[in-house]
Amino acid sequence: MRYSGLRVIAEGLSGNRGWKPAWRNPDPKPAYDLVIIGGGGHGLSTAYYLAKNHGLTNVAVLEKGYLGGGNVGRNTTIVRANYFLPGNQEFYSHSLKLWEGLEAELNYNVMHSQRGLINLFHSDGQRDAFARRGNAMVNQGDDAELLDREGVRRHLPWLDFEQSRFPIHGGLFHRRGGTARHDAVAWGYARAADRRGVELIQNCEVTGIDIEGGHVTGVQTTRGSIRAKKVAIIVAGRSSQVAAMAGMRLPIESHILQAFVTEGLKPVIDHVVSFGMGHFYISQSDKGGLVFGGDLDFYASYAARGNLPMVEHVMEAGMTLMPMIGKAKVLRAWGGIMDMTPDGSPIIDKTPVEGLYLDAGWNYGGFKAVPASGWCMAHLMATGEAHPVARRFRLDRFATGHLLDEEGTGSQHNLH
Amino acid sequence: MRLTCPLCGDRDRREFHYYGAEVYADRPDAGAALDAWDDYLHLRDNPAGETRDLWYHEIGCSAWIVVTRDTVSHRILQTALLTARQRQVGKFVYQEGDLREVPAKPGAATGGERP
Incomplete structure (x- = not known):
């Protein structure tokens, strides 16, 4: 059928x-x-x-x-293709091209949404590293734009740009990045x-x-x-x-990576956004839930659930970057088992x-x-x-x- | 998760730095074959269940601790000081914090020289 x-x-x-x-x-x-x-x-x-x-x-x-x-x-x-090293670059570039034709290929709505990915940077050194990564992405044939602070503000006006500890200097914008169901x-x-x-x-x-x-x-x-x-x-x-x-x-050593989803909210976050100075990244699902995560719990585990220190860290990083999400209630959290290679x-x-x-x-x-x-x-x-x-x-x-x-x-x- | 440091007692997990599987305590001899280094650095049993790994009491007494725990339930089964563990490295044996040279057996391979 x-x-x-x-x-x-x-x-x-x-x-x-x-x-x-x-x-x-x-x-x-x-x-x-x-x-x-x-x-x-x-x-x-x-x-x-x-x-x-x-x-x-x-x-x-x-x-x-x-x-x-x-x-x-x-x-x-x-879904993204923002890799730097030869060996990874061409692979993820190929993958993103397959994503772009996937729904027609499979005759199935995978809700692939190229809403754009913005990796924020917070120091001159990080800006240089992201500029270099962006150039590598462009050379590979993918897309990347280096945004200054005002450029980021046009896309994400609700970020806390003036935070005293990690002010936002700009971001690397990967327009073809996004999410899928x-x-x-x-x-x-x-x-x-x-x-x-x-x-x-x-x-x-x-x-x-x-x-x-x-x-x-x-x-x-x-x-x-x-x-x-x-x-x-x-x-x-x-x-x-x-x-x-x-x-x-x-x-391979197996580790736990936690992620979180809030209650459904009206559309507020149009991109995928990652914090450059802490472990936090976020997007909003089509149902309205804010989907966000951080880093590993950092010890070998198959428990499929994490511990509280990383929960605290992720919430703190999120609040540092975008205080507006503070009143959203977290509905659920889970821990995925990751195959970590050296x-x-x-x-x-x-x-x-x-x-x-x-x-x-x-x-x-x-x-x-x-x-x-x-x-x-x-x-x-x-x-x-x-x-x-x-x-x-x-x-x-x-x-x-x-x-x-x-x-x-x-x-x-x-x-x- | 809480860990019991043999010196400081029951402490919050955040005081400890996880280093990896217990095999990291058994560094190959300098002259060991490349396979031994691959085993030591990269290859892991990675059990779903009981495992032994190394934790450093970073915000505490700085002890290295061998933790026996269950990777599925996160239950801590046993903790012990790494220095209490006897292990052979090359022609030396660590026991209770002391380093002793093992008398070479006649005819046995001696492994690499250590300074």
Whole structure:
């Protein structure tokens, strides 16, 4: 069933009796050519591009819970391409271009809103760093504008520009940055992959990975064993546990990143805004809730909830920057489990086990990468070669020293 | 979350700096193979459940503490001073804060030299 405005009107006039489930709910078959472990954003987009770009449709996506029930359904939904380092730049640039055509591609409204992203700076040194980043973005072919204080004031008149400690000097404006409806991205890819023949199998937890003579041969699951020629681990948040089933230790430590949503308010914040001197960034959802977050809690955790010190810090930073939000009530908070790599960049690569692939380590930036991650992972699995825009996301880069340290803070687990 | 410093007692988590998995206390010998350095710096068991990691009592007594805790429930199971932990580094053994040289076994590889 193709979705369209006409369809909505026709269904509305006929009691909405004609809608069909957006995807099938099949039982697992005994064997597939390719099995993807993990039915989140990255797993579903990988399945979709395997079918669309490479014609591979004998594919199963195994999800232990329900589709899109993990980090893709719990994030702050920001889409941007403002990276600096070669290796990251071209990847996120590719991803943003895919975002820009995603709704037509999937025939699904993912509510992609290019409302503009403004990263504020508060010192001369930060201005220089952002000018340099902006130039790198423009050279890559993306957009960036350096705003002075008056330029920022035209967009965000309600900021506290005169705060004594961290006065706002300006901002780096990335017009094509914005947000998207996170659940819809998972659902859109799920529906589009299903329509091309991919089988999406829910409530199917992988409990073991079968390896014979260094080759992967299939997986053990709570719904029986499934043979496969190739298997992909795309389970951010649980990457270490699933990789351990194949005898691997990953360069990943799991941390908690908290985020918060307020009650619905009338439209007040038109952009995505980040504070340069504390851990705080914010946007307003289409429902009206202010969606904001900060930094990691900074200790290894799988608790899916954070602790109060970071809550306090985020609220303080928000109040410093925009005192007007002080009376909004926080409705809910959550803590996502982040795959943190030592250098803060992801992994899309083969593993030492033949036929076993890994897409992991998305740190706190996996959402915007969903389209390009699937695109590049599908390319890797179908052709055996890394996609040109993801060729530096290697699993062995820590051992060899070919790091992608976007923040420039070093390559150790306690630094990102 | 609160941590019990073996010297100062039950304290707020904000007094402590998290350093990472316990493996950071076992620095490879200077002449160790590159794989050992990769293990030490990058590769992690990263368990969902009981783990042991290093915390520094930064706004307190400056002690290094080995914390045994549950990463799923955030329950603290045990805390101990790092200096109380016996560990071998090269041909030396740390025990209760003292550094002692282990007599080399005849024929055993000696590892890298330490100043």
